[in-house]
Amino acid sequence: MSLQDCRIIELPKIHDPRGNLTFIEGGHHVPFDIRRVYYLYDVPGGADRGAHAHKNLHQFIVAMSGSFDVMLDDGRDKYRFHLNRSYFGLYVCPMMWRYLDNFSSGAVCLVLASSMYDQLDYIRDYDKFLEAALKPAT
Ligand code: TYD
Numbered sequence: 001m002s003l004q005d006c007r008i009i010e011l012p013k014i015h016d017p018r019g020n021l022t023f024i025e026g027g028h029h030v031p032f033d034i035r036r037v038y039y040l041y042d043v044p045g046g047a048d049r050g051a052h053a054h055k056n057l058h059q060f061i062v063a064m065s066g067s068f069d070v071m072l073d074d075g076r077d078k079y080r081f082h083l084n085r086s087y088f089g090l091y092v093c094p095m096m097w098r099y100l101d102n103f104s105s106g107a108v109c110l111v112l113a114s115s116m117y118d119q120l121d122y123i124r125d126y127d128k129f130l131e132a133a134l135k136p137a138t
Pocket of ligand 1: 116
């Protein structure tokens with residue numbers, strides 16, 4: 001998979017004078033079944049998170065509140081996405097080096113994930129990531 005498989009997805013938005021509503025259905029609005037939800041909050045100014053890749057995990061990242069950047073790198077190309085709306089999310093396919101930074105004050109980063117937490121799915125060393133990402137397919 002490459003950076004071109006990652007994309008911003010616009011979510012349904014039900015406008016209502018009482019407040020808007022957005023929903024996400026696994027396998028429909030995001031291209032995987034949702035097995036886990038986690039969120040980042042109370043991020044101090046200047047902090048960055050998540051400098052790693054996942055071997056098999058699919059993720060979908062939404063700025064529920066505030067804004068932040070997600071930097072994606074497939075070993076060949078890099079792209080910085082800015083997330084600042086709760087009805088847009090970023091689909092991140094497996095084998096993408098990624099980190100999050102530029103958090104606004106009060107930002108909340110919601111992540112939907114395709115499997116339970118598994119530390120063996122992580123690649124935390126950038127050189128090892130490059131080796132795996134650029135390995136010719138057999
Ligand atoms: P991690 O994914 O390593 O985040 P970062 O790369 O931004 O530091 O998670 C930080 C810690 O939280 C780590 O000790 C593992 C734990 N964690 C869980 O126990 N379950 C989860 O679903 C996640 C995402 C993290």
